[in-house]
Amino acid sequence: MARTGNMQQRLGGFKSKARKLMAVCMGGILLLSSGQGLADRLHEGLQSRSLKSASGVSSQLDVTGTHAKCEFSSSATESTPAISKESLTLSKGSLTATLECTTTDSGTMSSIPSPLAGKVCVIRPKDSGTQCKFGESVDAAMSVEVPLNDVLGTTSAVQWTENNKEQKATQLKSWTLKLNEEDLPISDKTFDVGCSYTTAAKSPAKSAACQLTVNVKARASSVSDENVVTCSYGAGSNSETLKVDMTTARNTVTIDCGSEGTLNPTANSAQYCNPQNKNLDDCKKKFVDILPNFVISWWTKPTPGSASILTIPAADFPESEQQFRLGCVPNTASQSDPQDTRDDPQNQVQSQTSAMTTCSVLVTVKAASSASYASPSLQMLIAVSGAAVVSGFVVASL
Template identity: 35%
Template structure:
């Protein structure tokens, strides 16, 4: 009996040792995993926030050539297909203009010069602006860095990397350039960067409208509202207006948004104005929520959309001459909303509710008559 107890005790100790080893390995494995994850995260953040100097830049301005009258300005277009741009100002003391990190040149005319941008405090028609403010975005990875060969200064490099979600809601443009630190010569080394607006998009019945030349296709965006997915969110942004203007009570019948004005009760008999709500005053975002019990007996369709505030009423696209004097083509965003018919079970339930209500009223009426 004693021998059996000793054997059992030895076995228990072995199992306890195995379990302890497993716990130690698991903990150390977790620690390793956490460190590895942190390392990956640091690497990812570094890639986003610290763009590297491009080996093959979009433009190179050499100090020996930049005062040449024949040197033509360069134009670079950024879009969802090209999200980065770079400029090398090569040669000793050849610097990027503007000099302040994160600033770019915003002009009211195409012929604005780098020299004017550098001395923008004296200009009425040109200013240096923060790129994040111009694109209405944050955490933009833009960098100005010294070009060196050993200890020798070889100029400066300017690099920009955008994320797709940082593309603006309307087309934007700005410019940068190069100029020697000393000497003050006028320079033709100018790079104009045009940023195409993002596409209008739909995700889970949430619509985000944009107004660039290429933001909207020939066909409207499409949304389906059902009893399970009974909410529509429309975001026109701070620079857009909702169309029709009386969207809370009337709808449009065609994608050109020209036939508008009928009340929603024509297609949604149970409609109430409180189904529409504003997310936040001035945000340009509204929401339509149809109660699950109020869906129609057959599919119904209406159109709603957003248009740039400077584009007037309902144009699908038009050319707008801005205060900058530049002709910019904007486009409007149209959404076709299909409200699906209520399911057979919902209709049956509604009929049962109505019958029960009528029966209850009749019973109550009969009770009152008997009492009288």
């Protein structure tokens, strides 16, 4: 019985050790399995982080007044916008714009157009010039390079100038555009400039861009002391009424409609507009009704494309003051210029079509006087005679 008991104790101890060994083996297997899973998850996380950090590049364009700053940086996700768009406005009181582009990365950064100098980007029909590549595709039209002075309609050599700034830690490029008042267009204009950036990685290289829309407000319509009217058609160009006085001493009025407008009524119509109607849409009145001797030859145009000049001979001035209205209306071709067709909703407010206004001039023809018709010598004789009469009265009273 004692031997049997000892035998059972040995068997029990062996089973206990076997269970412990089995538990240790199972624990090792589980540990190895969980360790491999942890390693896999760690590898996946690192790989995901690596993919995110190299997934793309982003752009951020900010505008303060007329200063625009574009910053390029690495993007953690593919969903980050690759094109950043903003706008600024130039006008009579604000004639200088600056574009600054910067990045801390080692990729390639360049201007749009490249180089940024005498050309800018506008929307034109396809196949009409060198394309400006901001990144988006346009079906019916595309952004192309055109001379800036053509956009503004000026003969001046206007252009962007590059500013040299030394920056060790970053890539920094800056350009400035300075206009003079005479460079302002006769209708509101819009053009684009910007910067592009491409990462240094060979495969796959990523790119981003900043697109700056520059709105240029038209100059105001004006009239000089010599009765020369220069018309413009911007949204704010004709807020004030233009007035001209014609006298026998200053008996001409010159109307310059420019390349984007047409005289209304036309010179050969012998008609004028209702002086009470600023919009030039009641223009069937006849000049002979207020100037009986009127003939079409009073209108002259020295050279094709130049301003139209109305001259009233001194002898044909009316006996009483008269008024008439005329002016310039925007050409239909100018209003439907393809430059103004834009897909981006933020640019719709810049449409030249809806903004163009009529240039209206109120002309007052002063009444003739007997002194006005007299020759200079006769006027002098009258003045001397008057002085002699006054002197006679003075002597007689002494």
